[in-house]
Amino acid sequence: MNVESRKKALHYFFGKIVDPMGYKFTPDQELVDFLLEQEVILEQKHGIPFCPCQGLRHDRSRDMKIVCPCIPFHRKHFDIMKRCWCGLYVHKDVTDPDSLPQLPYSEADHE
Numbered sequence: 001m002n003v004e005s006r007k008k009a010l011h012y013f014f015g016k017i018v019d020p021m022g023y024k025f026t027p028d029q030e031l032v033d034f035l036l037e038q039e040v041i042l043e044q045k046h047g048i049p050f051c052p053c054q055g056l057r058h059d060r061s062r063d064m065k066i067v068c069p070c071i072p073f074h075r076k077h078f079d080i081m082k083r084c085w086c087g088l089y090v091h092k093d094v095t096d097p098d099s100l101p102q103l104p105y106s107e108a109d110h111e
């Protein structure tokens with residue numbers, strides 16, 4: 001499968017996965033296109049569509065927590081920001097993704 005076809009397939013499947021979690025793809029189409037392409041490249045290399053923004057540590061139990069969409073493993077953190085770490089997904093009510101902060105969990109307001 002070529003890169004464009006695989007990107008379309010991941011877009012379809014990932015959309016179905018994140019929807020019940022209250023997330024959607026960011027309205028920034030350029031970012032969606034770029035990040036999905038990076039995931040396809042990672043999938044071609046490792047056999048798994050790992051997160052393009054979080055480095056692999058070659059520790060399987062940790063690395064499986066950064067397989068896209070990794071929202072269930074980082075839900076509390078992402079819900080505070082209303083976006084995932086890369087910004088590929090945002091809360092469904094978000095219309096301006098650029099307004100969302102990208103905060104390390106240690107700096108996020110946990111209230």
Ligand code: SF4
Nearest residue numbers: 051068070084085086
């Ligand atoms: S941070 Fe976003 S793009 Fe990266 S793996 Fe998690 S859900 Fe996917």
